[in-house]
Amino acid sequence: MSLEILLVVAAALFGIGVYGALSQQSFVMIMMGLEMMLNGAILAGVSLWYFSAAGSPKGQLLAIVAMAVMAVEAAIGFALVINIYRVRKADITEKVKALRG
Amino acid sequence: MTDVAAGVLALGVALFLGVYLVSVLDRFVSDLVAGHGLTANVFWAGPRRAVLLLLQQPSRTERPDAEAWAFAPALLGALGALGLATIPLAPELPLADNADGIVLFGAAMALVMVAVFLHGWSANSVFPLIGAYRFVALALSYEMPLALVLISAALPAESLSVGEIIRSQTDVWNVIRQPLGLPIYMVTVAGLAFWGPLRLPDAADLSGGTRAEVSGPALAAWEVGRSMVLVAAAAMGAAAFLGGWLGPWLPGVVWMGLKTLVLLVLIVWSGHHLARVRTERFVVVAWVVLIPLALIDVFLSGWLALAAR
């Protein structure tokens, strides 16, 4: 277990998140992609905190902020999904595109 | 390594005794309330039923998510065991006293929601599914008060370790210092183990809810898992509010067991006396009454803890 390996794992999680966010049709699945990216970010942040910040609590703070962002993203995301669904009856991106005109 | 082995053994024994005790208590109270005479059957009924279920064949529904269906009871039991593992049953028992024990307990109890939801969803049947999302509504409402009262219990100890929380109650138990804590906690315990008035996901009006389609060993595992969560939650109540192993004359383990027993009796009693509440009404009460009360509890406990320094 070294910093490099941890960062590669974090990069893998992030990459999967990018793939997911771009490839999925459903809003909720896109949100899952975003969360996956944040998952990688949290792992990278904590790894750096452990290996190169001498345990300064500010590193952990970063992870806490990332989690708060995740919560905000999820809540706003769900609210938007409901709102769009209510107004346009769509829960996948392509339907919204089709209704644009 | 021997420490770990001894700890795992102690945990296993505690869980086994706890689950057996719950089954005996449940029969006992049920027979008492129903007006049946009390017989020795109280002691045998639970194990006999378990053996009977093991002989039954598991049921199949059309196109279930078989892996998740099998995983859910195992997860529930594992979470009960994990929850109990955070609690030192006596000062000298190893394995327990994790430095962040109370957070670990909280995380384990939050995952109960996952177990119940999966159990209901994966059967691919209507009533289990309704039970599953009833439980989501229920759990999201009791999680907050649960976390808040546990945090209040940790405040005087200035530590997240359950052992420290128990030690901080040497002079006065939290149940006296924080009178709001235990009642709120007991409500959430009923929710955690969906017992008594909060038996919403497995309710009779859903024909058994999340377990309506389950039979045989899976059903036995589910009931045992539910009892394990109940035991863990009651033991945590005894540790966080009733001073855990503290007490004169008797050894610590005995005190811990007795206090847990008292809380178990309370919950099991309520299961045969209190009518099941309606989901929406409980949700309203949880958000409008329980959470503010729990917040008041946090403020008061924090203030008291600061004043005591």
Add this chain to the structure above:
Amino acid sequence: MTIGTDHAPLFADVLFWMLAVGSVLAGWRVFRADSMVRAAYWLLASFAGTAGILLLLHARFLGLILLLMMAGEMTIMAAFMVMFMMNPAGLNPMNMVHQHRTAIIAGVGAFLGLAAVGVFGEFPARPLLDASQVTADLGVELLGDSMMVFETAGVALLATMIGSIALAAHRGRFGPADEGSEPPALVPEAETVRPGDSRDEEQS
């Protein structure tokens, strides 16, 4: 039960590799699952793997909180999916993917770029030495020097709560959003449902 790098290196290494591989595999399964409930819980599994690694790195509080938070969030996601499609409960297979190739290229590109930074980047080697006070330090930091950050996050969360309720509620900002505990009546069949539609006639 403090399992850390300094206790039993081999044990910790094996555990780490299991968690890391498990986390990545579960993450990959998220977007290959054909039901959103499964996807949500694979994501939870991936987060659980990350949380395990955080525990190994002595960030115990963070790891546990991550698990606690994600348990709730993923269940809400799952419940959402059941709510939107009871066919029943999203157990039927679905195709949830589009622009597949672009997405794969972007994902692999992001991974390669970030991994290169991780492998070839220069980071100061100042590892954590004393793991006993990690949680306490974090608490002091949150309510001490970084109080502003903490407070900002809190206010942002409050704003989110209000904003998301305003967004998701039936009537938006200026009208009754099915307030009170009385359940709203059933909306009669209507072709389009817009804020304000069909509510008035049923109240009469």
Add this chain to the structure above:
Amino acid sequence: MGVTSHRGAGRGAVRDELRRAVGKIAAGSAVPVFPMAGVGGRDAARRIRLSRRLEVVSSPRAANVLLIAGEITPRLLRPAIRIHDQASPPRATLFLIAGGAPEPDVPSKPEAGSNTEVAAVESALRTHAIRDRFFPFAGLVHQESEVEAASRALHRDLVLAERATEPAIQPDRPPLPWRGRGPYGHGGKGMTGGAPYGRPLPERGNDRDGLQLDRLPLRIGPFFPPLVPGLLLDVELHGDVVQAAELGPNPFSGYVGASATCPFMRALASPVRIADLELSRARSHLRWLSDALHALDLSALSIRALALAERLEADNVPLISAELARFSRRLERSRTLTWATRGVGHIRVDQVGDTHGPVARATGVEADARCDDIEYLALGFRPIVHDDGDAWARWRQRIGEARQSLRLVTQAGDRRSGGAGIVEDPRGMIRLQTHTLDSTSQLLPELVTGREWGDAVLAAVSLDLDLERDARLTSVIEEGR
């Protein structure tokens, strides 16, 4: 854990011994029974709750013994077969076919050769035919008192593998294979094109919050435990909100005739002792109370209520009366019970319509056939009325009426009432001449629509429906014409 085992020397024998030993432990447990009530079997099916050796399970999946009490009419047959196949092996069926499906209300013999007796024999013959054709391995008893022993024997033989589990009646066909097109087998265009497993995807409809969500059509009954036997309800669910509800046909109609043993039926034609009528009424209300408590997961209290009902006889009225007073105080003081039922299933006065009986009286309508009866008025009878119109009002209404009935029993002495073609039975007015059939069950769809499933069930339970009575009234009125 199949029932076939290789009997041989060595390890097989050891395994058999072990299996036997384990089976003996299991055989001592309470028998998990799933009761199904047909014509005239409701009381017997309910009474198995009283036995400590039997355990009523809420879902057939967990049952070892399926009890079919009374006659299975054609509309009940298919559901019964489906439930039989759902029960997990090892399973066995037990038929309770009474000679004439007697009601235990009043021990009076029907006159020999009467229509009732002929009908009962016919009914028994029909049930025997169904048993022979569809349930060839099922056990059979003729007396309710034999049910416990027979169930235990079946259970014991099953777990000791001395009796083979009953095979499924219908072939277990796997669902249609997924006829998917497209790279993900999802059926073509879009996310969920096509018809998965040959089933169309659900239609969407507006829910009460203005969202268009998938609808789930569902048929409830006729053996759904919290609801009354025979009730068929087609509901459409949005989440757990009942979006639409429609009452199915009454599976009993055409299969029940006038019952000579029911005191209320006899009172239509000739005077019957008021004490008999009121005892019967109190029993009916207490049985309802037992069912309602059972639906609230209070099975121990439900057993207690049922024990009161079944112990009630003319000679122990004061004793039961005192016990009931204690019991009802406890229920009425229960905060959670109030909390669970207040505001549920609210009926407005203008919805009452043709409904009468306790349901109407709990809505504030003071309609009671006993008010016009001189004998009752001489006893100082005044109907109990509550105005709230919700489930809690109906709970209190029935508990109050049960207590009032017990008081009337002690006062009535040898007074008789009836013979005027009109009588007030526990569920409402029965009138021979002007045909007004009680329409309590017609209220049900309106009451449950738009409610959450839990509330819907509590509302349905609080109505105290009896489809067998409905069918009987129809047949009596038609006979009278």
